[in-house]
Amino acid sequence: MSTRHRSLTVIAGAALALGLLSACAPEPAPTPTAPTQSTEPSASPTDSPSESPSSSPTSTASIPTECTDLGSEASRQEMVGDMTLQSDGQGFVRPAPEGATLVLGCDWIVGDATGLLVLISTATPDAVTAAVATLPEEGYTCQVADDFGAQFCELPGSGPDTEEFVVARDDVWIYYAPVNRNGRAFLSDIASQIFG
Numbered sequence: 096m097s098t099r100h101r102s103l104t105v106i107a108g109a110a111l112a113l114g115l116l117s118a119c120a121p122e123p124a125p126t127p128t129a130p131t132q133s134t135e136p137s138a139s140p141t142d143s144p145s146e147s148p149s150s151s152p153t154s155t156a157s158i159p160t161e162c163t164d165l166g167s168e169a170s171r172q173e174m175v176g177d178m179t180l181q182s183d184g185q186g187f188v189r190p191a192p193e194g195a196t197l198v199l200g201c202d203w204i205v206g207d208a209t210g211l212l213v214l215i216s217t218a219t220p221d222a223v224t225a226a227v228a229t230l231p232e233e234g235y236t237c238q239v240a241d242d243f244g245a246q247f248c249e250l251p252g253s254g255p256d257t258e259e260f261v262v263a264r265d266d267v268w269i270y271y272a273p274v275n276r277n278g279r280a281f282l283s284d285i286a287s288q289i290f291g
Contacts, residue, residue, distance in 0.1 A: 158215055158267065158289055162201035165213065166284030174273075174281035175211055178203035184214045189270045190233065190261060192218035192226035211278055213285070214270040223263050230261060237261075242283070243290040262286045 159165050162180055184200015195216040204210035218226075227246045230237055237248035245264035252258045256277050262269040267289060271282050 157291070158198050158217075160199065162199065162203075162213070165199075165201065166281050166288060170281045170284040174276065174278050175203045178205040178210065184212065187212065187214060189214060189272075190226065190230065191216055191270065192222035192263075192268055194218050194222055195226075195268060209275040211274070211276065211281075212270070212272045215289070216268045216270075217266050218268060220266050223266060223268055226268065227261070227263050235259075235261065240286070243286050245286060245290055247286075264290055 163171075165171060166174075180201060180203050182200070182202040184197060184202055187200070187202075189212075191214070195218040197214060197216050199213070199215045201213040202210070203212075227237060227248065230248045230250075233250070235248040235250045237246055239245070240247040240262070243262075243264070245262050245267075248261040248263070250259040252274075254275070256273060256275050258273065260269075260271040260282060262271070262282070262285075269282075269285065269289070271278065271285070
């Protein structure tokens, strides 16, 4: 099963890169001090958060409402300053807690093989905790990030700059997937911005 899962992860990684780089999103849907989620939609613990924001649980976290407000200006420009914002993240299937509501989605790309997908959702704290517990089965490595006290999970991709991350704490779930660009500094800024 380990060999099969690695093969599926490689195939799914290629699918993620193609999905991030196409103008049309695929079917529905940080790196501070701790490392994760599967790129294969069928292996997701739940479907991507796609409910309307009105059904979102009340969150005490400070979640930006615009992609242009994520992280610090410096880290955002370094990470996505040369990219084009393609979509609001609706329609992507990625690991997410049960009953999650997408609060902010950002899908940036540039050129033929470089991009970043950020999906920030809210769900009940119990659903977030339960979803984090399923990530190791999908190949993620999880631990608590010392700098902002959240679960930090990392799924290596086919290259050093093709990874997937999940940062989760309380009722907030951040899915973050850079392709062909090291995005750890930007992820750390986003997590610090949201969790304080």
